[in-house]
Amino acid sequence: ARQIGTLVIFGAGGDLARRLLLPGLGQLVDLGRNPDFRLIGVGQNAMSNSAWRARVAKSFEAGGATGAKARALAAETEYLKADVTNPDDLTRILAACTGTPALYFALPPQVTIAACAALAHVDLPAGTVFGLEKPFGTDLKSAVALNRQLVKLIPEQQIHRVDHFLGKSTVLNLLGLRFANRILEPVWNADNIERVDIVFDEKLALEGRAGYYDHAGALIDMIQSHLLLVMALVAMEPPSSIDAEDLRGAMAQALRATSVLGGDPAGSSRRARYTAGAIGGRKLPSYVKEPGVDPKNRTETLTEVVFGIENWRWAGVPFTLRSGKALERARKEIVVTFREVPHLPAGFSGKPGPAALRISLSPDDISLDLNINGSGDPFTIDRVVLSTEFGAGELGPYGEVLSGLLSNDPTLSVRADEIEECWRIVEPVLAAWKKDAVKLESYPAGSAGPAAWRRSRL
Ligand code: BG6
Numbered sequence: 001a002r003q004i005g006t007l008v009i010f011g012a013g014g015d016l017a018r019r020l021l022l023p024g025l026g027q028l029v030d031l032g033r034n035p036d037f038r039l040i041g042v043g044q045n046a047m048s049n050s051a052w053r054a055r056v057a058k059s060f061e062a063g064g065a066t067g068a069k070a071r072a073l074a075a076e077t078e079y080l081k082a083d084v085t086n087p088d089d090l091t092r093i094l095a096a097c098t099g100t101p102a103l104y105f106a107l108p109p110q111v112t113i114a115a116c117a118a119l120a121h122v123d124l125p126a127g128t129v130f131g132l133e134k135p136f137g138t139d140l141k142s143a144v145a146l147n148r149q150l151v152k153l154i155p156e157q158q159i160h161r162v163d164h165f166l167g168k169s170t171v172l173n174l175l176g177l178r179f180a181n182r183i184l185e186p187v188w189n190a191d192n193i194e195r196v197d198i199v200f201d202e203k204l205a206l207e208g209r210a211g212y213y214d215h216a217g218a219l220i221d222m223i224q225s226h227l228l229l230v231m232a233l234v235a236m237e238p239p240s241s242i243d244a245e246d247l248r249g250a251m252a253q254a255l256r257a258t259s260v261l262g263g264d265p266a267g268s269s270r271r272a273r274y275t276a277g278a279i280g281g282r283k284l285p286s287y288v289k290e291p292g293v294d295p296k297n298r299t300e301t302l303t304e305v306v307f308g309i310e311n312w313r314w315a316g317v318p319f320t321l322r323s324g325k326a327l328e329r330a331r332k333e334i335v336v337t338f339r340e341v342p343h344l345p346a347g348f349s350g351k352p353g354p355a356a357l358r359i360s361l362s363p364d365d366i367s368l369d370l371n372i373n374g375s376g377d378p379f380t381i382d383r384v385v386l387s388t389e390f391g392a393g394e395l396g397p398y399g400e401v402l403s404g405l406l407s408n409d410p411t412l413s414v415r416a417d418e419i420e421e422c423w424r425i426v427e428p429v430l431a432a433w434k435k436d437a438v439k440l441e442s443y444p445a446g447s448a449g450p451a452a453w454r455r456s457r458l
Contacts, residue, residue, distance in 0.1 A: 002127035004037050004406050005099015010084045010115065011106035012041030012052070015209075016133065020164070021106055022056055023063025024398025026074075030067040031394065034406045037102075039077040042084060042093055052079035063396065085114040087121040094122065102405055104131035108212060109138050116149050124153060131160045131405045134225040135216060136414070139430075140423035147416040157244065160405045160413035165226040167400030167412055169393030170364040174233050174334075175242060177359070177366065185238065187338070189313045194354060196234060196319045197335045198227050200361070203279050205326040205445060206301075210292030217299040219271070219433075222323035224426045228255065228307075229414065231319055234334060235309050244411045248418060254309060255421035261308040261318055265428040266437040268307070270453065271300035274326040277445030284326055284445040298433075298440055301325045302449055305429055326445035332361040350381040364390040 007025075009017050028034060041052050057074040060066070080096060082089040084107070094101060105112045112132060130150065137143030150159050165171055178184055187193070200222055206213055213221060232251035235258075239246040260268040276286040288295040302324025309319065338355040352371035359366050367387030374382025395403060404412045432438055441450045448454055 002100040002408070003035055004102045004129060004408070006038045006040060006097035007102045007104065007406065008040045008042060008093060008097065009104045009106055010042050011111075012079065013043035013045055013047060014106055016106045017041070018055065018059050020398045021104070021402070022059030023065070024396050024400075025402050026060030026063045026065025026070045027395050027399040028403050028406070029060075029070045029073050030065040031399075032069060033403055036069075037406060038098060039073055040093070040096060041077060041079045042082050043079070044081070044083060046081045047079050049077075049079055053077055063399075085111065085118050087118045090115075090118055090122045094125065097125075100125060100127040100129070102129040102131065104133075104405070106133050109135055109142070113137070113142065113146055113149075116146060116153065119153055120149070127158070127408075128154055129158045129160065129405060129408050130154060131162055131402075131413075133162050135220055136161050136225075136419045137423065138215070140420060140427055143419055143423050147420065151416070156416060157410055158408060159416070160401075160410055161415070161419055162401050162405075163226055163229055163414050164397040164401055165230055166414070167395075167397035167404075168361060169397075169400075170359060170361050170390050171230055171233065172393070172400075172412075173364075173366075173390050174230075174359065178234075179238055190315055190317045192338055193317055194337045194339045195317060196231070196337070197333075198230055198234070198319070198321045199331050199333055199335070200227060200323040201327045201329065201331040202323075202325050203327060203330045205274070205279070205284050206287065206290045206293070208291070210290055214293050214297050214299050217271075217297075218301055218303040218323050218325065219305070219426055219429060223303065223305060223321050224422050227321045227323060228258070228422045228425060229418065230334065231258070231307070231321060232418070234336070235314060235319070237313070242411065244409065244415075247411055248415045252415060252418050252421060254311075255418055255425065257309045257311040257314070258307050258319075258421070258425050259310070260425070260428055261306040265432040269305040269429045269432065269438055270303060270441070271433060271438055272302040272324070272441040272443050272450050272453075273299065274301050274445040275442050277326070277447060279326060279328070279446040286445075287326075300433075300440060302327070302443065304453070305426075307425065324449060328446055328448045330362065334359040334361075348379055348381050349377075352381045353383060364392065366390060 053074055056077050060070045060074055082093055137146050232254045236250040236254040239250040274287045277284055287301050304322040307319045336357040340354050356369040367385050369385050371381050372384050443450045
């Protein structure tokens, strides 16, 4: 792979660049893992170089990157006002790059699609790398069309579809946990596992993101974009190596076998939207009263979908993926629940619960719920939890993702077929919702979700 000479951020004035990309970039630069490169910010609004530099420096500091290398990059970066859907502007941007460019599209999907169409009329330097933010396309059809358009521009290996969840250290720790321990893999199957839950409940509400979120909703924002890929890491066959071919091949294979459980999108999914409430003393308006929300979109802010993976390893095991906003408690974890023992010798009292492995994404820890005899009466079954912290990664998720982009190693980026599978998997659910085959329920912001969901599991 060629060395990247210039990183260009499209959408440089946006929230994503400020809050996530630049802090991650600063961390990476400070670590000195990648060779030096230049940074150019591109946005549709005018901004002076000095205002942009101050902005970059502030974001670097927010990510804890205050070393000499990060400071130098912030001091030298330049900003260009440009329309990235205009081929002439794109040519001007490329002319400002030195060495091989990496173009990072921190843009809404429609603008990314238009920018890629415009790039067909521009001479791209050999080796150019793309970074594309989620959501990738707006449905299966547009994702397929965008993928077709992209490979006409540059080879697939140079396309980095970003899912920052794949850069989360705890998600990456799944690999070591599963494949570097003899004890897990032999029981990692439908014979021994009862169910798998992947939950990403947030206390955060809309946070001013209506322009994007009101068209996405929890299903696309989290399940299509992130949690199905996490599920693929949990469910995939052991890859022979952790590289871009083998890892992504194994994930794609798991996704190809996935669909809503029992082929019944209405019976396997739930959706709800928050009404007015309060979280930690902070009052929240009803979702439909948030600025920029169109109630006609009927956007869900909480969803739960049960999937099945139809292969020898997993047939019949429900994988429940759930995510929502404005909830009482932030619960972000993967829970693997094992089947109960086939027989408990008579003479024990107390009922053992199933053994369960919990991999928590925040805080980053892992725990195993087990049954033991315990103290006191030795024939009473007690429950214990073995737990340990994973420890933070050297880089945050965006630093990890950008490291892959700048060294042109797409192992942690999402391959075209994986993205298309993720859309294929959720489309029947979206279609059932569109037909109103699933009620849009409600829950007060700051609650644990609709009361009925708490009493019964899907
Ligand atoms: C983003 C979603 O991709 O991931 C957000 O758009 C969500 O809605 C976020 O809050 C969660 O990831 P993290 O790592 O920022 O907690």
